[in-house]
Amino acid sequence: MSEHENLSDDQLLALLGRALADGAAVPQHRRDDARAAFTWRAVDAELAALLHDSALDAGAAVRSSDADAAGPRTLSFEQAGLTLELEHDLASGELLGEVVGEPGAVVRLERTDAEPVAVRADVSGFFRVEGVAMGPLRVVVERDDRVLTTPWVTL
Template structure:
C-alpha cells in the first residue's frame, strides 16, 4: 500500500509519472463532447445579442391600452436598430422582425433546436407552442443576425 502524502519529491514524481502512464486512451464520448464544445466557442460572438426590453408578464401596459384577446404574453427584444416582437398564445408563437426582411428564425431550448421557420418579406414568422423552460431565438437575414437572451416563453 502506498503512503500518502509521499515523503519526498522523488516519490511524488514517481506517483505523478505512474498516473500519467496508466491513464490509457481518451474515451470517444469525451473527445466528441470536447469537439462539440470547441465548435461552439465563437457562435455567440458572431451574433448580436437582443436584450429583453418589454415583457407583459412583468411590465405594466401603458395607461389606456387594452390587450388583444388570446395573447397570453408579449415580449420585445432589441439590439441596436433590430427589434424582435413576439406574442405567445396557447396555440403557438407569432412575431415580427424589424427592420423587415426575409430570412430564418430558429428557436432552441436547453435540449437543442426545436424550431426553424421562415421569416417572410414583412418580417413575420410563426412557430408552434414553445417548450417549458428557457428558450433562445436566433434570427438571420441577409443584412443582420441576432439572438435573444435566454427567456422562458410560457
C-alpha cells in the same frame, strides 16, 4: 512529508510521464462531454436580453376578468444587434413575430415537449407560427453570422 519529495529528477520525470500517458486512456466520449460542458461556462452572457414582457407590466398579475387574461402576450429581446418582437395569442396559439430590420432570418422555436419548428421571416422581417401551445419555449434567430437566442420563457 510527501512520498514524492525525495524523488530524483529521473524518478519525477518517469512519474510525470506515466501521469501523461494515463491521460490518453480517457475515452473519446468523455473528452467530448467535457468540451461540451465547457461551452456552458458563459451561457448567460450569450442569451438575448429581455427588453419587454407584457406579463410583467404593472397590473398584469391582477387582471379582473378571463377576457383580459386571454389577450396577447408580447415579448421583446435584443442581442448582437438583432431585435426580436413576439406576440402570442393565448386563445388561438398563434405566434406572430418580427426580426427587426432582418429580412429572411431563420427563426426556430424550441420546446421541451415537441420537435423544433423553423420558419423564415419574410422580406419585412415578419413571421407567423400557428399552434404554439402554452408552456416553456425559447426562440433562436439566425441571420448570416449573427445569432439571437432567447432565454427559456413560459407562455
